[in-house]
Amino acid sequence: MPYEMILTETQGRVGLIRLNRPQALNALCDQLMTELGQALRDYDADPAIAAIVVTGSEKAFAAGADIKEMKDRTFPAVYLNDFIGERWETVLEIRKPVIAAVAGFALGGGCELAMMCDLIIAADTAKFGQPEINLGIIPGAGGSQRLTRAIGKSKAMEMILTGRMMDAAEAERSNLVCRVVPAADLIAEAVKIGEKIASLSAPSVAMAKEAVNAAFESTLTEGVRTERRLFLSLFATEDQKEGMAAFAEKRKPAFRNR
Numbered sequence: 001m002p003y004e005m006i007l008t009e010t011q012g013r014v015g016l017i018r019l020n021r022p023q024a025l026n027a028l029c030d031q032l033m034t035e036l037g038q039a040l041r042d043y044d045a046d047p048a049i050a051a052i053v054v055t056g057s058e059k060a061f062a063a064g065a066d067i068k069e070m071k072d073r074t075f076p077a078v079y080l081n082d083f084i085g086e087r088w089e090t091v092l093e094i095r096k097p098v099i100a101a102v103a104g105f106a107l108g109g110g111c112e113l114a115m116m117c118d119l120i121i122a123a124d125t126a127k128f129g130q131p132e133i134n135l136g137i138i139p140g141a142g143g144s145q146r147l148t149r150a151i152g153k154s155k156a157m158e159m160i161l162t163g164r165m166m167d168a169a170e171a172e173r174s175n176l177v178c179r180v181v182p183a184a185d186l187i188a189e190a191v192k193i194g195e196k197i198a199s200l201s202a203p204s205v206a207m208a209k210e211a212v213n214a215a216f217e218s219t220l221t222e223g224v225r226t227e228r229r230l231f232l233s234l235f236a237t238e239d240q241k242e243g244m245a246a247f248a249e250k251r252k253p254a255f256r257n258r
């Protein structure tokens with residue numbers, strides 16, 4: 001499918017999706033979110049791809065939902081059309097690791113999209129925020145929940161109640177992002193993480209993702225139970241035998257994803 005608002009390219013076994021609506025700072029309109037969802041599904045289904053990087057431009061990862069598109073929507077329209085749910089949560093359905101590579105603004109829905117990804121790597125130019133309060137609304141794509149779990153109640157409350165932005169250094173200190181890198185290195189570093197993941201056993205990668213996500217979606221007891229079930233099931237894979245044999249034999253493992 002030809003895209004108008006995103007660009008896709010593959011680098012080795014990493015699928016790169018670039019939001020490409022520069023005139024609106026990658027504001028997340030319906031068309032962009034539909035295209036993003038399609039590209040994510042395509043890479044998820046592609047056996048040649050092991051990890052996905054979602055990025056924006058130097059100036060903006062995404063400045064949020066498209067305010068101009070959304071401003072005249074009525075309650076029945078947003079409710080009946082399941083605004084947000086319908087298009088925004090595709091990234092949560094993706095089984096392969098999804099890395100958000102954020103430079104510039106990641107605001108509102110942009111910050112929420114980044115937080116729906118499995119990890120966020122940030123350029124030193126990144127700015128995160130949930131400024132919806134300035135528009136007379138609140139976060140609607142999970143920001144009040146995911147930001148609070150990532151950075152804690154007090155800081156999340158301050159950001160969401162005042163609309164204050166957080167720079168990259170603060171985002172790293174607050175555990176919102178895994179790492180901050182110079183802007184010029186952002187894509188290369190994100191792809192490097194994807195390539196490292198691609199070199200590992202796909203079943204263990206998928207189960208590691210499922211186990212970490214269980215920490216967000218269940219109680220500690222349920223999460224530990226999920227981890228245990230996944231951990232034990234990996235002993236049914238050839239890759240577990242190969243990984244441990246390779247360690248004992250002091251050689252590199254040759255994983256076959258089974």
Ligand SMILES: CC(C)=CC(=O)SCCNC(=O)CCNC(=O)[C@H](O)C(C)(C)COP(=O)(O)OP(=O)(O)OC[C@H]1O[C@@H](n2cnc3c(N)ncnc32)[C@H](O)[C@@H]1OP(=O)(O)O
Pocket residue numbers: 023024025027028063064065066067068069105107108109110112131132135139140141
């Ligand atoms: C997910 C849900 C449910 C909700 C949301 O996400 S609500 C949106 C939350 N985001 C915001 O409130 C951020 C809005 N944008 C800004 O505050 C500023 O644009 C900025 C601080 C990110 C950057 O300011 P700057 O002065 O550098 O650039 P602008 O001239 O303001 O923007 C350039 C160009 O982009 C258009 N733009 C920016 N953000 C959006 C947006 N979220 N929706 C639609 N359009 C956006 C902006 O209007 C301008 O275009 P025009 O010159 O053609 O008006």
